[in-house]
């Protein structure tokens with residue numbers, strides 16, 4: 001009985017550490033396997049060593065006519081507007097880590 005409880009606790013701790021690993025560069029799967037096979041104590045060490053995952057979503061506005069990209073929203077592409085063309089900018093979302 002005690003063994004079963006120990007195994008459940010072991011697995012739960014590993015899952016908790018793996019969930020914490022999702023916000024780090026180590027990630028869920030890697031943290032989970034380290035905790036399972038190398039004990040959760042090793043898992044904690046790896047978790048502490050791993051840097052935070054930083055995901056920034058940047059929206060840029062691209063002109064399909066001249067391929068220029070803008071960081072700010074414009075109704076029409078300013079470069080194309082100078083040439084008398086009304087080219088609508090398309091928002092492009094980019095994720096960077």
Ligand SMILES: [Zn+2]
Pocket residue numbers: 063064065066067068077078079080087
């Ligand atoms: Zn343009």
